[in-house]
Amino acid sequence: MATPFILINLKTYTEGFGHNAQKIAQSAERIAHENDVRIGLAPGYMDIHPLNVHYSLPVFAQHVDAVSPGAHTGHIVAEAVKAAGATGTLINHSERRLTLADVESAHTMARAAGLETVICTNNVATSGAAAFFSPDYIAIEPPELIGSGVSVSKADPEIIERSVEAVRSVRETVKVLTGAGISTGECVKTALDLGTDGVLLASGVVKAKDPEAVLRDLVSKI
Ligand SMILES: O=C[C@H](O)COP(=O)(O)O
Known part of the structure; x- marks a missing residue:
């Protein structure tokens, strides 16, 4: 099995902005170093560069648009997040959904920019479909x-098992993350x-009184 990956999405929680993002990054870096686990952060765009400069951990954008560099305004371009220091990106998060065609384009652009990719899916069928794009993770x-x-993992373990089956039947090499709650x-x-x-998780860490204690608990049974 690949090294377990814990990816923390800071979303747009105020508890995940600026200095707070840095504190979570510092704990994540330390705990990943002490354990055989990868811990990555998906901060807001403004925090990508500072996290990349100060910490040694995977830094993901929360979204990229299916838009190439050029005459577009207000879009998030994969090459730009890479230039800001991101090492990967989420695509199609439930809170930032794309059409299937745009998932494919955004994924292709993220790959071309050299970003690690995590495509988010909401059910077994979309997990199987996303596997055809060969992301690093679903x-x-x-x-x-x-x-x-x-x-x-407690409320609906079946959706996890069936998604793993659906993904692996399309592409053996695509890794799967469990998310929600x-x-x-x-x-x-x-x-x-x-x-x-x-x-893939968010509120459990970001909104915790003591994010470092939650991070330590998360890795305690691996
Ligand atoms: O990106 C993270 C997921 O949407 C899970 O969020 P949650 O851990 O707050 O349930």
Whole structure:
């Protein structure tokens, strides 16, 4: 199995802006170093460059548009997030959905820019479809459980198992992340036991009183 990957999406929570993003990055870097685990952050765009400069950890954009560099205004271009220091990007997060055609274009552009890719999906069928694009990871997240505090690995383990099957039947090499409501080491262990390669989470860490304590718990059962 690949090294487990814990990817923390800071979303647009104020608890994940600026100095707060740096504190979470510092804890993540330390805990990843002490354990055999990759921990990455997906901060807001303004925090990509500072995190990349000060910390040694994967830094993901939360989204890129299906737009190439040139005469476009107000878009997020994969090459630009790469130039700002991002090492990867989420694509098609449930809170930033794209059409299937745009998922494909955004993914192609992210790849061409040299970014690691995580395509988010909402069910088994979209997970299977996304596998045809050969991203590095597919993150399966039932939208109704996002931010709910109810872990998908407990509430709906079947969707995880069936998504892993759907993805692997299309592309053996694509890794899968479990997302939605993940907040403890037990959730991470269940996600790994269900055949996934890690987790995508947000509120459990970002909104915690002590994010470092949550991070330590997340890696405790790997
Ligand atoms: O990107 C992260 C996911 O949407 C999960 O969010 P959550 O951990 O707050 O449920």
